[in-house]
Amino acid sequence: MLGSLALPIAQGGGPVIPTFQRGSDCVRENRQFCWDWFSSHWSSTFQPRLIEHIELTAMAVGIGFVIAFATALVAHRWNWAVNPATAVFALLYTIPSLAFFQLMVPFTGLTRLSAEIALVSYTLLILFRNILTGLREVPPDALEAAQAMGLTPRQTLWRVELPLAMPAIMAGIRIATVTTISLTTVAAFIGVGGLGEPIFNAIQTGFKTQFIVAGVLAVLLALAADALLVVLQRVLSPWAKSRAA
């Protein structure tokens, strides 16, 4: 069933005869970069894939955060849960992505669900560890002060521990997001769209411009998301000094 997805290039790696139909000289000769092709294909080939990429990533990090957050709260309360949770998440994290996406196909088909299950799985270890570390590194003084002020454990969690853990949590979200953007590119292998799709298509044709545009867009998306989350991190935890290293 994956026959249509098997990549011819994977075998030999020989030159692929371009089949870009009609186009400018630049496109027909497959020169290094064709601006005319890029500008005429932006809205049909790249913009929708970029939006898909953002959707797939946001959904994976969002769902992953909910699962990791709940697990971290449980592990913070009951310490014995830390090791089993870490073991499961680490196991999922070690599965090579190309294999993970394919292995989901017999269960859930060539669907977004298949991609999301794998993508969510990869976020769990990163988010879980960061949330838990953030909670554990809350200064004991702050907890004592909270207790002295008569806060209940629940109030302590929401008003003291989580705000103080925010820098570590945001750092986790940041790493999880850029990691997911990277893995979403690979997810296109099972046909769920995103910026990986033009890359896989370009492998069939060997069209240089398409390789470069899709690659550069994915890199820019990752860097933009990273920068945006740094800003968000500062806004959400203004007391935390931004220190180097």
Next chain:
Amino acid sequence: MGEVKGGLSMHSIIDAFQFIGDNPHLMLTKTLEHLALSGAAIGVALVIAIPLGVTLGHLHRGSFLAINVSNIGRALPSLAVISIGIGTLGIGFINVMVALIILAVPPMLTNAYVAVDGVDPDAVEAARAAGMSPAQVLRKVEIPLAVSLMFAGIRTGAVYVVATATLAAIAGGGGLGDVIVNQASYGTPGVIAGALAVTALAFLVEGMFAVIQRLLTPKALRHQKGAAELFTPLIEGT
């Protein structure tokens, strides 16, 4: 859709081992290709990253570069880097190797810098007072004290390279990814067998660097707990 064989059951894991047993030549060839590609990339990345990171750390200069290179490096999507590589360098071994080097250098460089830069100033001061030249200080004090943190970066980078080299199959670079990608020929057991082999290789390379780290750590410091864990995501947001 044709027949859908197997999913992730115990049965398919057994099938995967059977696949390895039935195709020893294929698995060996692909594993060696994978090792050659990863090894070359790790080697070149080490040659670039370690001297640069150690020098900058020794001079306490270029912190902006050394720190930010890893933030940017961590954000780079691997397939996108490979794609840009194909677009500019063409398909094959070299392009994938260059992409892997680009992905491996940042964690190695940053950790080497941070490790040497962060060596206890008192120790450096004492070494200078004892009459050591700057080169001796670097060789006999700073580097030995920086080994564990430096190797945390090397191990992160190396494991990343071994895992990412799987994507080389897409770009005609060979390796175990060829087995994983070709479900059409090798079926689900092939996909799982390839994945298991990549994972085993990653642990093996990680273990190898752990041994080298231990050998390079001064005896007096060996009892300390190793700084690196296998898949430790960076906690600090820097």
